[in-house]
Amino acid sequence: MSHKLSWRKLAAAAVVVPALALTACSSSGGRAPEAASEGGGGAVASTERINVALITHAAPGDTFWDIVRKGAEEASAKDNVELQYLSDPEGGRQAQLIEQAVDQGVDGIAVTLAKPDALAGALKKAEDAGIPVVSLNAGEDRSAELGAITHFGSNEKLAGEAVGDRLATEGYKHPICVIQEQGHVGLENRCAGVKAKVPDTEVLYVQGTDMTQVESTVTAKLQATKDADVVIGLGAPFTLTILKAISGSSSDAKVASFDMNAELAQKIVDGDILFTVDQQPWLQGYGAVDALWLNKRGGFEIGGGQPVLTGPTIVDQKSAEQVLQFAEQGVR
Numbered sequence: 001m002s003h004k005l006s007w008r009k010l011a012a013a014a015v016v017v018p019a020l021a022l023t024a025c026s027s028s029g030g031r032a033p034e035a036a037s038e039g040g041g042g043a044v045a046s047t048e049r050i051n052v053a054l055i056t057h058a059a060p061g062d063t064f065w066d067i068v069r070k071g072a073e074e075a076s077a078k079d080n081v082e083l084q085y086l087s088d089p090e091g092g093r094q095a096q097l098i099e100q101a102v103d104q105g106v107d108g109i110a111v112t113l114a115k116p117d118a119l120a121g122a123l124k125k126a127e128d129a130g131i132p133v134v135s136l137n138a139g140e141d142r143s144a145e146l147g148a149i150t151h152f153g154s155n156e157k158l159a160g161e162a163v164g165d166r167l168a169t170e171g172y173k174h175p176i177c178v179i180q181e182q183g184h185v186g187l188e189n190r191c192a193g194v195k196a197k198v199p200d201t202e203v204l205y206v207q208g209t210d211m212t213q214v215e216s217t218v219t220a221k222l223q224a225t226k227d228a229d230v231v232i233g234l235g236a237p238f239t240l241t242i243l244k245a246i247s248g249s250s251s252d253a254k255v256a257s258f259d260m261n262a263e264l265a266q267k268i269v270d271g272d273i274l275f276t277v278d279q280q281p282w283l284q285g286y287g288a289v290d291a292l293w294l295n296k297r298g299g300f301e302i303g304g305g306q307p308v309l310t311g312p313t314i315v316d317q318k319s320a321e322q323v324l325q326f327a328e329q330g331v332r
Contacts, residue, residue: 045080045293050108052076052292053101054285056137057094057114058087059181059209063261064235064281068137070330071285072110079293089181089209091118098122101131108132108292110285113139114184116146123147132295136288137281138186140307149295150303152287152310154279156186159312160193163232163256163277166314168198170274172230172254175201178218180208180238187234190258194232202228211241218245222253230254230274236264243272260315262327268320275316278323282331283310 054072058065069085076083084106086097094115099122101109109126113119116139126133127147135148143151167175175198177191182205195201204221206214222228222245231246231253233239239257246253257264257276267273287308294300302308315323326332 044078047080047293047297049080049082050293050296051082051084051104051106052108052110052289053084053086053097053104053106054110054289055094055097055101056085056087056112057089057091057181057184059089061211061237062208062235063237064259067261067281067330067332068285071282071287072289073285075286075289075293079290081289081293083289091115095119095122099125102126102129105129106131107296108134110134110136110288110292111148112137113142113146113148114181114186116142116185120146132292134288134291134295136284137279138184142185143307144305149301150291151307152284152291153186153307154309154311155307156189157193159258159277159279160190160195161197162193162312162314163190163258164194164197164201166275167194167230167256172198173200174198174225174227175230175232175256176204176218176221176225176228176253177201177232178204178206178214178234178238178242180206180214180234190234191232206238208235208238211237214238214241215245215248218242219249222246222249222251228253230256233257235259236261236276239264239273239276240267243267258312260323260327260332262324262330265315265320265324265327265332268315268317269324271317275314277312278315278332279311280313280332281310 088094095118102125113135123146133148134150135143136152140151140153177194179187191203206217231242233242236259243255254274256274260276260278291302323332
């Protein structure tokens with residue numbers, strides 16, 4: 001079983017909703033769209049078919065978003081939703097995608113709020129058009145302000161503090177926290193949380209769209225920082241690249257992570273990575289689409305004004321083998 005974290009008591013007012021069981025129209029990265037028949041195996045809702053746009057800040061090649069998308073597709077298959085998946089890591093272009101969805105007259109928008117200020121104007125247009133918005137993954141502290149009826153995700157500051165507590169307990173004193181997208185509020189909060197518990201934590205910025213640059217930057221940092229004892233990656237592909245950098249720099253630093261895919265889960269099983277903090281992205285995609293369908297179905301608003309927590313859950317060597325089977329299915 002995964003560890004229960006003490007920070008959950010701080011978020012007792014928040015809601016955690018379990019999930020169950022389309023077709024993506026377009027994407028700037030990630031895997032190819034799946035047919036609706038590949039989603040959940042249950043009966044499809046008999047309600048009128050609706051159109052939902054899922055608009056994320058995903059960068060091409062980041063496997064995290066494949067998991068979010070898979071959850072959204074399964075909810076769409078169950079709820080009789082036509083899903084359009086769009087993404088762009090640049091805030092201004094993500095805002096343009098929101099405006100495009102508004103102009104198309106979609107029935108609902110699910111959106112990530114990594115750079116909320118850049119999206120405020122576009123989300124106001126959605127509100128003025130009467131289109132319900134659900135946020136997910138990032139920006140839980142700005143979600144209600146920007147008009148979302150609910151938010152699905154993890155409190156990233158508390159998640160970072162949980163990591164910091166664990167590292168401090170295990171005796172680590174000089175972490176390097178690697179941020180792959182400067183200005184992303186969720187990533188910044190993760191590292192701030194770690195630093196709140198381990199004051200000598202350093203933040204290292206890398207260009208997440210260029211894995212060669214990620215590896216070389218981390219290698220150079222480790223060569224210059226001999227007392228670094230643990231490096232924290234904030235996404236599975238970046239953590240796996242950090243492992244290569246540690247090998248190339250002959251550093252003795254250990255590795256911890258946020259988020260997960262099957263390869264990273266196996267690395268935890270093998271003992272190459274200490275642990276990862278899983279925010280359960282499948283639940284975020286599923287919950288966001290399902291919440292929009294529920295709003296259309298009966299005016300329901302999940303969460304009672306509070307974010308719906310999908311994590312975080314620490315996965316370490318004790319629990320990784322159990323989780324690995326689901327990671328191999330693309331749902332963890």
